[in-house]
Amino acid sequence: MPITNTTYAFPIDGEFRRIHRGPILANWQKAAHAKGFTIVGRAVSHEHLVLGCKTCGSPTLKRVSVVRDHNPECPHCIRTRRENAAAGYGATLLGPDPKGKRHYGLYELPCGHTDRRQHKRVETAAAGGHKLGCGVCLKARHAAEAEAQGWQLIGKAERKDVGYRRYEHECGHLQDVTIANMRHGDVDCAGCGESWTCKPSKIYLLRFNLPEFPVTKLGYSNNPEFRMRQVQYDPLVTQGAVIRDIPVPTGHQAVRIEKALHSFIAASWPDLLVPPDNFEPHLRTISEIYDRRAEAFVSDLFDAVVAGWDPSSGTPPF
Ligand SMILES: [Zn+2]
Ligand SMILES: [Zn+2]
Ligand SMILES: [Zn+2]
Known part of the structure; x- marks a missing residue:
């Protein structure tokens, strides 16, 4: 862009603006200073001023009325703030919203996908407020x-x-x-x-580290890994693991064996049951949680089931 005596020699908000000649009134300058800016000059028309941001030093175009009567904001500082918030979340602010909405921007999310997001939601996410789903x-x-x-x-x-x-x-x-x-x-x-009740299933044994103590969960699912991940509110805290699973020919049998195992444990070692108050803040389940000491014992019961023991038979496994 040529430097002329009619155009500012530097870009203002990304564009080279026409100089508007005229005085800068003292009350404008006073208002600008009070709001974090210095008036650098006038541009475009008698209604506009070029402000210099006292925080980042960048020039920005504002209406006289905004400087005088409102709270002008520096778009460059806002952009930097949004870029930093995005970076803190592992995302990148790529540019303005392709659909032209002022409160939205185009972001590259931590997973690598690109999508529109509300700026405010990215900033809340960066502050730990919530997750930015993709x-x-x-x-x-x-x-x-x-x-x-x-x-x-x-x-x-x-x-x-x-x-x-x-x-x-x-x-x-x-x-x-x-x-x-x-x-x-x-x-x-x-x-x-x-029917899922006719499809193969598994009886599983899971372990979770509650903040106070580790616990064990016994249950059935055709996919214990999924179940283990799904039951945790925060996997970083509870660090779930599948300790063991044994195959059962059908979901129907799995339900029956699982229920019988719970009754057997409750009758034999009732003190292994963990009260719901202890695990409900951490796990999406309402029962079937045992003390960690149950792990070896339940594993022995699994061996017995594999060897042919029917836990609903009423006969002891060993
Ligand atoms: Zn600024
Ligand atoms: Zn994604
Ligand atoms: Zn079908």
Whole structure:
């Protein structure tokens, strides 16, 4: 851009602006100073001033009325603040919102996907307020969870319920299922009649480190890894692990064995039961949590089940 006597020699908010000749009134300058700026000159029209930000030194164009009567903000300081917030979260502010909304920007999220986000939400996320979910990653996760169960994620559910998605079964039948039920394989196909209760399942033993003490969870699922991750509010705190699982031919049998094991433990070693108050702040479950000391004992019960013991038979395992 040429330096002329009609244009400022430096960009103002990214553009080379026309000089407007005229006095700078003392009350404008006083107002600007009080609000963190110095008036550098006049530009574009008699209604505009060029301000220099006292914080970052950058020039910015503002209306006289804004300087005089309102609280002018420095767009360069705001941009820096947003860039820093994004960086603190592992994201990058790429530029303004492609849809032109003032409160939104285009961000590269920590996962590498690019999406529009409200600036304020990025700043709250950086301050630890909440997470910035990624729609693409979420969809990929739901698709993978469905695939693990022999279903394919098609998209939005036909029914109007945010918890549901539409899936296609291996047999070709389409059906609405809740995301949570699909994750755990708790889904019966209305097309071919395949029922989760007839599909192979597992009895599992999980370990979680509660802040006060470690605990053990006994349960059934066709996917103990998923179950272990899903049951934790904050995996960084509880650091769940699958200690062991044993295969059971059907979900139906798994329910029966699991229930019988719980009754057996409750009758034999009731003091191993952990009261819900101790684990409810950390785990999404309401019962079936045992003291860590139960681990070896339950593992022995698993061995007995594998060897053919039926925990509902009433006979002792060893
Ligand atoms: Zn500034
Ligand atoms: Zn993503
Ligand atoms: Zn089917």
